[in-house]
Amino acid sequence: MQEILSFEHAHMEYSTKRAKLVSVGDVSFKVNQNEFVTLIGPSGCGKSTLINMVLGLVKPSSGSVLISGKPVDQHTSRIGVVFQNAALFPWLDVQHNIEVVLEPIMRNKEERTATALKFMKMVGIDGFERAYPKELSGGMKQRVSIARALATSPDLLILDEPFVGLDVFSAQALREELLDLWESPETPPHTVLMVTHNVDEAVQLSDRLIILSRRPSHVISEMKIDLGRPRNTRVPEFYQKVDEVVSVMSP
Numbered sequence: 461m462q463e464i465l466s467f468e469h470a471h472m473e474y475s476t477k478r479a480k481l482v483s484v485g486d487v488s489f490k491v492n493q494n495e496f497v498t499l500i501g502p503s504g505c506g507k508s509t510l511i512n513m514v515l516g517l518v519k520p521s522s523g524s525v526l527i528s529g530k531p532v533d534q535h536t537s538r539i540g541v542v543f544q545n546a547a548l549f550p551w552l553d554v555q556h557n558i559e560v561v562l563e564p565i566m567r568n569k570e571e572r573t574a575t576a577l578k579f580m581k582m583v584g585i586d587g588f589e590r591a592y593p594k595e596l597s598g599g600m601k602q603r604v605s606i607a608r609a610l611a612t613s614p615d616l617l618i619l620d621e622p623f624v625g626l627d628v629f630s631a632q633a634l635r636e637e638l639l640d641l642w643e644s645p646e647t648p649p650h651t652v653l654m655v656t657h658n659v660d661e662a663v664q665l666s667d668r669l670i671i672l673s674r675r676p677s678h679v680i681s682e683m684k685i686d687l688g689r690p691r692n693t694r695v696p697e698f699y700q701k702v703d704e705v706v707s708v709m710s711p
């Protein structure tokens with residue numbers, strides 16, 4: 461199994477004027493190619509901090525993060541990311557929000573347009589090419605954000621609580637669409653690292669869970685979710701797995 465991402469004794473201390481705060485205590489885990497791995501743990505335990513380490517936005521105080529075996533500042537892998545707030549450029553319409561991230565990797569304007577349109581269609585926002593972010597619902601903005609992340613054909617897709625701001629139905633629809641894309645060998649993403657607080661969501665989507673403790677965090681348990689796919693979320697096996705995760709999280 462090819463390893464895409466590896467945290468090795470990652471540790472993070474933030475110093476503020478008032479105090480020193482250890483958010484990530486000692487976290488080690490790996491994500492392999494084609495896996496859907498979810499980080500789950502209480503608020504403030506450092507999940508976003510760990511994601512920011514992968515994106516090179518913060519440096520661990522000690523320990524390391526390797527992407528395809530290389531340090532974060534030397535790797536050549538493509539990483540797509542979707543945050544809780546879609547983080548779109550308000551001054552660009554939907555199509556250009558996607559095209560703009562393709563500029564560094566596609567020199568040809570027609571190719572950028574064709575790719576943007578293809579991924580818009582894939583996530584069901586075709587017809588909104590000329591709409592601006594402020595004209596879209598939360599669910600549609602999140603679809604644009606997912607299309608934008610996937611259009612670059614990332615080696616790794618990172619999702620930091622992407623369904624949190626959505627109503628139950630939009631969130632469920634978007635989860636299922638994302639799973640369909642992930643399960644299809646022809647379309648990205650192939651490898652996913654997701655962050656969530658939602659145990660049902662984690663069990664529905666993931667191959668493996670990395671369960672973190674409260675701050676300063678460490679990995680309490682790595683749990684394989686060995687339920688078949690497509691997953692039925694209304695059967696006793698599913699509820700049992702959810703209960704198992706909840707009991708590990710609240711010992």
Ligand SMILES: Nc1ncnc2c1ncn2[C@@H]1O[C@H](COP(=O)(O)OP(=O)(O)OP(=O)(O)O)[C@@H](O)[C@H]1O
Pocket residue numbers: 474475476481483502503504505506507508509510657675
């Ligand atoms: N730039 C910063 N400076 C100081 N403290 C920070 C900074 N960023 C995060 N923290 C602190 O580090 C801890 C972990 O934050 P982080 O955002 O990584 O947690 P999280 O697990 O993503 O939480 P949530 O589930 O609420 O999103 C928190 O206590 C937070 O206040």
Ligand SMILES: [Mg+2]
Pocket residue numbers: 507508509
């Ligand atoms: Mg967070």
